Amino acid sequence: GQNIDQPTEMTATEGAIVQINCTYQTSGFNGLFWYQQHAGEAPTFLSYNVLDGLEEKGRFSSFLSRSKGYSYLLLKELQMKDSASYLCVGGSYIPTFGRGTSLIVHP
């Protein structure tokens, strides 16, 4: 199967660090994507991992272990505007979307 599992909801404090985990069960993905989606808006691209390891982009980092079917998105120095849903997506010409993790950042 191509299930993608991620937590439904997480909460964190402004200024803190949060890690959103994602596990998947397939060998058919061309890499692993993370998208951010604010309520009522379109998803926007955050990161892409095709090889194992850590990709860092400013306050956001993403990690992939293909052998373990595992990825995480790390958000540092959280800001209120980071409150959103974060989608873990298996990359393919037909992508597989996780249901998203709703992150709530409180003061």
Place this chain on the structure above:
Amino acid sequence: DADVTQTPRNRITKTGKRIMLECSQTKGHDRMYWYRQDPGLGLQLIYYSFDVKDINKGEISDGYSVSRQAQAKFSLSLESAIPNQTALYFCATSHLDTQYFGPGTRLTVL
């Protein structure tokens, strides 16, 4: 200007009506997709197209049809709308597996 546009942005209609949602893109991508999103659920693929002559059903195509009028245009139709088609609809293009989404159409079927 936005690269992927959708019209209308909001629509309220009645059961049984025919509805068309339109999507246009200026990104020059061949691959285009239609998704629906319901609260608490992930994005569900309705139809996808890899070029003008290629149309494919997604996981929830029943009750929907599409037309790829040109590389830049991909429209979604609900022939006879029903209340459980109330949802947020997104059009997207793709290049090297990265998806680029339009702003969405919020459809309410009464």
